Structures are given as structure tokens and as C-alpha cells.
Amino acid sequence: MLIGVPKEIKNHEYRVGMVPASVRELVHNGHEVIVQQDAGIGVGFSDQDYIDAGALVYPFATDIFAKAEMVVKVKEPLTVERAMLREGQILFTYLHLAPDLAQTKDLIDSQAICIAYETVTDARGGLPLLAPMSEVAGRMAIQAGAQTLEKSNQGCGLLLGGVPGVAPAKVVIVGGGMVGNNAAQMAVGLGADVTILDRNIETLRNLNIQFGNTAKVIYSTADALEKEVLAADLVIGAVLIPGAAAPKLITREHIAHMKAGAAIVDVAIDQGGCFETSHATTHQDPTYIVDEVVHYCVANMPGAVARTSTFALNNATLPYIIKIANMGYNAALKSDKGLLNGLNVMNGKLTCESVAEAHQMQSYYVPAEAMIK
CATH class of the missing domain: 3.40.50.720 (NAD(P)-binding Rossmann-like Domain)
Structure with a gap:
């Protein structure tokens, strides 16, 4: 799978979706990773650090969104980023859709597969990607x-x-x-x-x-x-x-x-x-x-301590990124109920009931299980 890591553009957001060690792990698993220029500079990683880990570096976010099969971010995509999402593309990041109607509508329109860190659960019902x-x-x-x-x-x-x-x-x-x-x-x-x-x-x-x-x-x-x-x-x-x-x-x-x-x-x-x-x-x-x-x-309070936050987040997200990349999103979601709970939007439908209720968009709601083949 080709995984893309764009530079975060939210105000004073310095975190990055993947550190070079995470890139190396994915490359070791047979995947390709592309990273936007200066994506890791806010946490002390140069473009050369990513190249040494096996990634290719591209200058613009448009390159990342156009090429990647899965986009790994930290914060919710802003308007300009949502416009670059495409049908069938996987977005793996924090979304926080319940208070954000505009983002919810744009993700539905994008036809992308959007998995939210904050609703992924573990075997005990905890929130392993929100916890750090x-x-x-x-x-x-x-x-x-x-x-x-x-x-x-x-x-x-x-x-x-x-x-x-x-x-x-x-x-x-x-x-x-x-x-x-x-x-x-x-x-x-x-x-x-x-x-x-x-x-x-x-x-x-x-x-x-x-x-x-x-x-x-x-x-x-x-x-x-x-x-x-x-x-x-x-x-x-x-x-x-x-x-x-x-x-x-x-x-x-x-x-x-x-x-x-x-x-x-x-x-x-x-x-x-x-x-x-x-x-x-x-x-x-x-x-x-x-x-x-x-x-x-x-x-985005943790963005102020970006290096600590990025490493803590990567430790939690990397196993899920590898699972999705190795198995494909459909098989990964089908095999892992906790990961399936992270699915919020897919193919123009809302798959998180709480989000549908928050925006009174029940007509768009389809249970996540029904969306997986």
C-alpha cells in the first residue's frame, strides 16, 4: 500500500502523522511511504531523516493526497485538505465530527473511507488512540x-x-x-x-x-x-x-x-x-x-508539546496503520471490531451513530458492519 503523510496545517500544529521509525517499519513490511516536505520539522525530523527511513519526499500536499491510498494525519482535515480527498481513499486521523457539520458533510461528499482515532476501541472498551x-x-x-x-x-x-x-x-x-x-x-x-x-x-x-x-x-x-x-x-x-x-x-x-x-x-x-x-x-x-x-x-492543546505528543501517538497508531496496510481496509475492519468502531464515514454514509445524531443526519447513517463486505 502507498501511505501518505502530509504536513499539518492547523494553527500552531507541529505534530506529524508518522515519525521516521514508523516509516521504516512500514517499508520493512513491504509498503511505500510518501511524506510532504518539512512535515516533521516541528518535532525535529528533517526530510533526510524520512528519506533515510525509506520514504519519498514530495513538496506539496497535493502530491500526497493525489498519490496516497491511505493518508495518515494527526488533526482533522481542514477545508483545503478535504477538497483533495477522493473516492476510496483511506483517511486515518482524529476527526471529532460531532461538533463539526461542515467537515462531516465534506467527508460524506468525498466518498472516502474515514477512520477516526478517537472512536477506535480496544478489547476492554477503552480508547487506545485517544488515551495518549x-x-x-x-x-x-x-x-x-x-x-x-x-x-x-x-x-x-x-x-x-x-x-x-x-x-x-x-x-x-x-x-x-x-x-x-x-x-x-x-x-x-x-x-x-x-x-x-x-x-x-x-x-x-x-x-x-x-x-x-x-x-x-x-x-x-x-x-x-x-x-x-x-x-x-x-x-x-x-x-x-x-x-x-x-x-x-x-x-x-x-x-x-x-x-x-x-x-x-x-x-x-x-x-x-x-x-x-x-x-x-x-x-x-x-x-x-x-x-x-x-x-x-x-x-489542539497537545500540539504545543509536539515531540512528546507525536511519539506517544505514533506508539499507539502504528500497529493499526500496519494492519490496514497489510490487510487492506476491508479485511482489517472486518477482523478487528475495535478498529471498525473507528469507522466514521464510508462511501458517502455516516457509520458512527453518535455523529449522525449530533447533526440530525440519521438518513445518512448505516451501521459500520453493514458497510464491510
């Missing part, structure tokens, strides 16, 4: 939140861990999954006053065992959520429903009654965000203010 970026984003959320609280960034001027004689900042984490867990580890490590809310009793038990008395673990009711959010200095939104739009758990009214200079970091922004006042921002212009609350809603 959730780990990064959770840890980064506390870094971003700490900076956002600084007075120079229009925050209230609090140090997360406080100092002797001065209380630490109160950090509330909404969602105790992979993102929330990693955010809590960082916040606890910095000495913050940490509270985690979740509705899954088993998750709460595990968090309680993990953190003991270093973090408060609370069952999330409307009353508990309101109480904790209004008392918080920093709120981390870490709620995920795989493939679906994130629920708007923190309302405009909650925001209006938060402390002046408090901060929120909405890690769920890729799926539309879990704050009613959220809208996606970029690393170039990461924050805005609503009702004196500073909002940090960068949609």
Missing part, C-alpha cells in the same frame, strides 16, 4: 490553567500551590477519566486543593484509592457541580462521550456566578466543549473572557 493525547492534554490543562490564573493573563493572580501561610488555589476537575486523572496528578503534585467530580462509581472508587486524602472525590450531581464550580479558582472540563458532542455541564449561569478572575480550561473543546460559553481557540490566541472568567479552549 488525553494523558498529554490532562497534564497540559494544569500548566495552561496555572498560567491563565496569572494576573498578566487577566486571571486573579493566584499561585496554584500557594506558599506557607497562603492557601492554595481550588482546582475542580469535571470528569475523572484519562484527562481528569492526569490533570489531578499534576494539580496534586503542585500542591493545589483538588476536587474531582464524576458519575461513575467505579471511577470514583479508583480515584479515591489512587489519591487518598490528597484530592476530594465527589459524585457529580447538579447541586454538587454548582457548589464546587462556583467556589473554584480553576475548573478543568474533562468530560467525554466517545464520538458524541460533549454535554454542556457548566452553564452560562454558572460562569456568571464564578469568582472574578477565575479560569476554565475546556479540554473537551474538540467535541464541542462542556462549558456553555466555550468556543474553540488557538495557541496563537488561546484565551478570552466571559463574565470576568478567563476561558482557555485551545482545540
